[in-house]
Amino acid sequence: MRTETRKPASDGKPRRKFLKGCLGAAGTAVAGGAIGTLSTPAAARDTHHRPPEALGLLYDATLCIGCKACVAACKQANDNPPEFSTVDKLWDTPLDTSGHTFNIIKMYRHGTMTTKDAESNGYAFMKTSCMHCADPSCVSACPVTAMTKDPVTGVVAYDPDACVGCRYCVVACPFGIPKYQYDSPTGKIGKCELCRHRVADGHFSACAEVCPTGATLHGRTRDLLIEAKRRLALPAGSLTRYPRGSIDGGPEQGYEGHVGNYQQHVYGEHEYGGTQVLKLSAVPFEKVGMPNLPPESSAATSETIQHTLYGGLLMPFAVLGAMTYVAKRNVHHDQEEDDDGGGDPNSPAATTGPGREWS
Structure with a gap:
């Protein structure tokens, strides 16, 4: 008679952890970028006037x-x-x-x-x-x-x-x-x-x-x-x-x-x-x-907002960098869990690894 015990199949926690990490990192980057831009805000320009010879x-x-x-x-x-x-x-x-x-x-x-x-x-x-x-x-x-x-x-x-x-x-x-x-x-x-x-x-x-x-x-x-x-x-x-x-x-x-x-x-x-x-x-x-x-003109307002939020493209790169870091870290962590047999039950690790016992 065979009996087997295995680790519970993945319940989605790594994925949720990954998404939470991304959102957290993005929020931190956005907040940091906002603080940085607020400390040195782009000057709001006035509406342009008609040229004298228009x-x-x-x-x-x-x-x-x-x-x-x-x-x-x-x-x-x-x-x-x-x-x-x-x-x-x-x-x-x-x-x-x-x-x-x-x-x-x-x-x-x-x-x-x-x-x-x-x-x-x-x-x-x-x-x-x-x-x-x-x-x-x-x-x-x-x-x-x-x-x-x-x-x-x-x-x-x-x-x-x-x-x-x-x-x-x-x-x-x-x-x-x-x-x-x-x-x-x-x-x-x-x-x-x-x-x-x-x-x-x-x-x-x-x-x-x-x-x-x-x-x-x-x-x-x-x-x-x-x-x-x-x-x-x-x-x-x-x-x-x-x-x-x-x-x-x-x-x-x-x-x-x-x-x-x-x-x-x-x-x-x-x-x-x-x-x-x-x-x-x-x-x-x-x-x-x-x-x-x-x-x-709305051009003055839109340019001010764009220049404040995206001046030098620092904030978008900060968000992208933070999300890339979190993605790499969590993907590596999930691979380790799979190697331990905690991932796909049909994978070789789940079949022959220490997560399965025979008697």
Whole structure:
């Protein structure tokens, strides 16, 4: 008759011990890293400001007639293909900005839609394109500097040769502007770059060049801001002269028109640290699709947190090193238990070692 005694099979204690050790080591490393970084914290930076010579656009929704000439001109200037939202596919009909549509005119509608630029029973237009933020989150989030901000013009530019297709810029932008070209074999991003490639030929933003009413105006942001505040100070319904194309184009390019019943706010003057594209509207900006943003850019906050926690990559390496040490120590300990017959009962140690007795 055979009788046998063996060590109890492993009840998971070594594994739990291993996990507890890893968590403990990671917690100690994190705490140590936090203490170290708190003792020498990264200085929280302020939100960046627009460069003195920053270029941008002023969009006046009360002057926009929704002709979408700016949409067609943007497509032509950037060699972008049409996008169809109808079955017949006769016209370029994008519903939103995309990797191939950098500028679009959207429409606010309410009730009977009888009065232009009226919040109640009215309609209004709103231009959607890159705002060229003073402190852009897309530039801050890009790990390979594919997104850059020109130190002189302030134009937020994109370099497809540097891009790795991570789409961090897409997630970071509070306006939802950078869009991924899913049909691109190299994974490109599409966005307005203020037609910077046309400057050498003596041109400026195509959307402003073709706008028949001057609803989109090109120029230095500081001059556009002065023009915007001039309009807000005028009585609604009064006559004034509106420039067209470029704010520096001269009086011959302007025309006389009636002042709209503006919201007393220049969108982009302070939002998100300021933008180089400014907007005027008679309908509240929240209702025409513009987000309500704080005066500080989130790029300043996110960079401060990242630099504090991961400065020099010391804390991640400390956590990784501690977990590696604990893993090696516990794996070696478990192997010794297996050699003593305390592991797998079907292993050679469990069959012939001192943990099994025969009689």
